[in-house]
Amino acid sequence: xxxxxxxxxxxxIVTGQTVDTNSAWLSEQSVxxxxxxxxxxxxxxxxxxxxxxxxxxxxxxxxxxxTGGLGPTxxxxxxEAVAAAFNLPLEFDETAYRQxxxxxxxxxxxxxxxxxxxxxxxxxxxxxxxxxxxxxxxAVRAGRCWFAFMPGVPSEMRGxxxxxxxxxxxxxxxxxxxxxxxxxxxxxxxxxxxxRLDGVSMPDSVQxxxxxxxxxxxxxxxxxxNYPETDRTTLTEQIAARLGDFVFGIDGxxxxxxxxxxxxDKLMRVAGKTLAVVETASQGLLAAKCxxxxxxxxxxxxxxxxALGQRLAVAVDANDLAATGVRLAKxxxxxxxTDFVLxxxxxxxxxxxxxxxxxxxxxxxxxTQGSLQQNRHNLGGPLGRKxxxxxxxxxxxxxxxxxxxxx
Amino acid sequence: xxxxxxxxxxxxIVTGQTVDTNSAWLSEQSVxxxxxxxxxxxxxxxxxxxxxxxxxxxxxxxxxxxTGGLGPTxxxxxxEAVAAAFNLPLEFDETAYRQxxxxxxxxxxxxxxxxxxxxxxxxxxxxxxxxxxxxxxxAVRAGRCWFAFMPGVPSEMRGxxxxxxxxxxxxxxxxxxxxxxxxxxxxxxxxxxxxRLDGVSMPDSVQxxxxxxxxxxxxxxxxxxNYPETDRTTLTEQIAARLGDFVFGIDGxxxxxxxxxxxxDKLMRVAGKTLAVVETASQGLLAAKCxxxxxxxxxxxxxxxxALGQRLAVAVDANDLAATGVRLAKxxxxxxxTDFVLxxxxxxxxxxxxxxxxxxxxxxxxxTQGSLQQNRHNLGGPLGRKxxxxxxxxxxxxxxxxxxxxx
Numbered sequence: 001x002x003x004x005x006x007x008x009x010x011x012x013i014v015t016g017q018t019v020d021t022n023s024a025w026l027s028e029q030s031v032x033x034x035x036x037x038x039x040x041x042x043x044x045x046x047x048x049x050x051x052x053x054x055x056x057x058x059x060x061x062x063x064x065x066x067t068g069g070l071g072p073t074x075x076x077x078x079x080e081a082v083a084a085a086f087n088l089p090l091e092f093d094e095t096a097y098r099q100x101x102x103x104x105x106x107x108x109x110x111x112x113x114x115x116x117x118x119x120x121x122x123x124x125x126x127x128x129x130x131x132x133x134x135x136x137x138x139a140v141r142a143g144r145c146w147f148a149f150m151p152g153v154p155s156e157m158r159g160x161x162x163x164x165x166x167x168x169x170x171x172x173x174x175x176x177x178x179x180x181x182x183x184x185x186x187x188x189x190x191x192x193x194x195x196r197l198d199g200v201s202m203p204d205s206v207q208x209x210x211x212x213x214x215x216x217x218x219x220x221x222x223x224x225x226n227y228p229e230t231d232r233t234t235l236t237e238q239i240a241a242r243l244g245d246f247v248f249g250i251d252g253x254x255x256x257x258x259x260x261x262x263x264x265d266k267l268m269r270v271a272g273k274t275l276a277v278v279e280t281a282s283q284g285l286l287a288a289k290c291x292x293x294x295x296x297x298x299x300x301x302x303x304x305x306x307a308l309g310q311r312l313a314v315a316v317d318a319n320d321l322a323a324t325g326v327r328l329a330k331x332x333x334x335x336x337x338t339d340f341v342l343x344x345x346x347x348x349x350x351x352x353x354x355x356x357x358x359x360x361x362x363x364x365x366x367x368t369q370g371s372l373q374q375n376r377h378n379l380g381g382p383l384g385r386k387x388x389x390x391x392x393x394x395x396x397x398x399x400x401x402x403x404x405x406x407x
Numbered sequence: 408x409x410x411x412x413x414x415x416x417x418x419x420i421v422t423g424q425t426v427d428t429n430s431a432w433l434s435e436q437s438v439x440x441x442x443x444x445x446x447x448x449x450x451x452x453x454x455x456x457x458x459x460x461x462x463x464x465x466x467x468x469x470x471x472x473x474t475g476g477l478g479p480t481x482x483x484x485x486x487e488a489v490a491a492a493f494n495l496p497l498e499f500d501e502t503a504y505r506q507x508x509x510x511x512x513x514x515x516x517x518x519x520x521x522x523x524x525x526x527x528x529x530x531x532x533x534x535x536x537x538x539x540x541x542x543x544x545x546a547v548r549a550g551r552c553w554f555a556f557m558p559g560v561p562s563e564m565r566g567x568x569x570x571x572x573x574x575x576x577x578x579x580x581x582x583x584x585x586x587x588x589x590x591x592x593x594x595x596x597x598x599x600x601x602x603r604l605d606g607v608s609m610p611d612s613v614q615x616x617x618x619x620x621x622x623x624x625x626x627x628x629x630x631x632x633n634y635p636e637t638d639r640t641t642l643t644e645q646i647a648a649r650l651g652d653f654v655f656g657i658d659g660x661x662x663x664x665x666x667x668x669x670x671x672d673k674l675m676r677v678a679g680k681t682l683a684v685v686e687t688a689s690q691g692l693l694a695a696k697c698x699x700x701x702x703x704x705x706x707x708x709x710x711x712x713x714a715l716g717q718r719l720a721v722a723v724d725a726n727d728l729a730a731t732g733v734r735l736a737k738x739x740x741x742x743x744x745t746d747f748v749l750x751x752x753x754x755x756x757x758x759x760x761x762x763x764x765x766x767x768x769x770x771x772x773x774x775t776q777g778s779l780q781q782n783r784h785n786l787g788g789p790l791g792r793k794x795x796x797x798x799x800x801x802x803x804x805x806x807x808x809x810x811x812x813x814x
Contacts, residue, residue, distance in 0.1 A: 016434025027423030
């Protein structure tokens with residue numbers, strides 16, 4: 001397998017002000033493509049360090065993915081370092097310049113003179129158009145190694161990698177990619193998942209792994225290149241079945257499902273339904289997770305339960321949030337002509353909410369045409385985690401309803 | 408300043424399954440102590456790669472902080488690599504062995520035979536006792552460089568660094584910590600900032616840098632240890648004055664201000680005012696950025712302008728959002744007894760909103776007791792960026808109002 005290295009440039013990385021997430025993301029992508037990733041390196045903005053490192057890598061690796069240092073300012077030195085390391089003088093790229101100009105024109109802002117520098121590319125390099133920001137990237141061969149240079153801003157880097165770099169890599173290298181399947185769940189922890197998987201017979205060639213993130217827990221299956229497709233599907237389905245309704249999406253089998261909000265977005269579009277939401281614990285975050293969702297007609301946050309009751313002209317009872325949720329849902333549906341109504345309430349003082357060592361109790365009520373569903377969850381951890389879990393669990397109730405309807 | 412490198416060992420890091428947060432944490436600690444951190448490197452569990460890297464670092468750096476590879480399994484090769492790289496045969500450390508044994512005894516678990524390996528340390532090294540897990544660390548000088556090897560588990564690593572490694576570093580190195588001041592702005596780009604700073608005379612000893620994030624643009628000033636405090640304050644204030652009202656916070660002078668939402672939160676608490684918000688473009692995100700803010704009484708998102716008008720019983724005009732904003736603000740303030748009302752509207756179709764190459768026009772209206780402020784912004788970029796900028800610019804209007812009131 002060809003050997004690839006990842007290289008990040010940025011003073012903010014070596015000084016620890018930024019955690020370098022680009023390297024992990026690029027490594028995952030590269031391993032999935034069939035590369036062996038042997039090394040990550042990060043250096044700051046000292047030209048000498050950059051040149052030395054580029055020369056080392058050119059002798060050591062078959063490919064190198066580089067991020068950062070393409071900005072307009074004086075501490076963005078990547079192109080200059082490449083020019084010096086490999087004796088490839090910088091040349092003005094007319095097309096790159098016009099793209100940078102267009103970026104500013106589209107935003108109706110004048111283009112600062114310093115941005116001209118971003119159109120200087122090392123001789124003989126391939127320009128990588130940046131549709132996601134101002135700095136074009138570039139790719140160039142030096143020594144044994146094929147280098148691709150991308151911006152350090154994660155969203156720009158990801159767009160450029162997928163659209164520009166990946167096709168060039170698959171063109172230039174003979175790759176036998178392994179296949180990664182990711183089963184995504186919400187509301188069940190890593191150790192519970194492991195217990196549920198007890199007794200599933202895993203072939204030696206398949207690597208099983210877990211990753212717990214803030215928005216989901218992932219169960220990962222890495223299949224070798226020659227693993228039969230039907231066996232891959234069978235094993236994945238067997239494991240997903242063990243995890244049941246906790247599974248909201250599977251990536252890597254057919255199309256990728258995206259995160260929970262994307263799954264709900266798709267289900268709502270297909271169902272052709274509309275939704276109105278009342279958020280309390282998540283304080284706007286549930287709605288905020290669905291940008292561009294035209295099915296979301298309104299979202300209301302109220303700090304106090306009594307103000308919420310007044311607004312919807314409903315009697316509220318802090319000691320019976322289940323019944324209060326139903327009354328609020330009916331009142332909101334009467335007021336707002338939407339197909340679904342979701343009411344999120346919680347039991348707990350502001351002090352409880354803010355204390356990472358105390359829990360609150362979340363009450364979700366989903367009123368649809370002809371059905372009413374409610375659930376309760378204990379939410380713990382820091383304020384931000386409680387807020388995020390509340391938003392996700394509301395979306396997940398909607399997801400479960402929409403998925404079960406289809407059966 | 409002594410030069411330090413950070414080195415992480417682990418197949419899970421180079422394959423991207425784990426984001427390496429240890430390096431950023433150790434870098435921040437080291438910079439604060441007065442080291443120059445020149446490089447981060449991560450390699451997997453190939454013995455040859457490890458040996459080569461250790462030899463390189465021993466020639467290049469004065470110090471190196473290493474994490475990972477101290478576990479009991481066959482892919483934990485750090486001690487073996489150190490022994491081979493520097494010709495320091497592994498020796499059995501009786502004390503280390505007894506500590507590992509005690510760790511298992513305390514947990515009433517039998518000690519697996521494989522853990523004996525963790526008591527083998529390179530000849531001449533200092534043992535670093537691990538009070539947080541099983542694997543002892545060790546420190547050893549090789550070539551120019553003083554190496555400290557710590558476990559990869561973040562909690563164990565942090566404990567060992569603070570209690571064991573830091574005292575050894577300050578004993579062994581003459582350190583003069585530099586001071587970082589960060590000026591944080593919203594609504595002005597990196598290149599515009601640079602233009603505004605033209606002609607400010609920067610002492611050679613002060614390093615100027617910039618970082619553009621999704622939530623703020625940072626202008627960074629790194630002062631050497633011996634820089635007089637009053638001069639540091641003067642230069643910071645001079646630069647902040649050039650950036651004017653765009654500055655929402657300064658970190659590193661006295662207390663740190665946190666992000667924009669934290670700044671607004673503090674200002675609102677001090678002012679003792681309450682707020683009601685209508686969000687359209689940011690779709691809940693403005694409210695979501697203020698968890699735990701009891702001054703935020705309500706937040707409403709409506710997908711359609713006419714539905715919003717109906718809800719507040721106000722005539723709306725999509726062709727005159729400035730006047731519509733004022734009418735909505737007055738109606739909301741009449742309905743909700745809050746001190747401030749913020750209305751966020753935007754001009755643009757859903758297609759424009761979702762197209763990263765097209766802009767929308769944001770209209771913010773802030774009605775306070777006795778004053779009315781409005782502003783407009785062109786928002787470009789992907790959907791998520793428009794949404795986030797809309798949330799931030801609403802908070803920023805509030806911040807500007809609250810800060811100017813004080814003058």
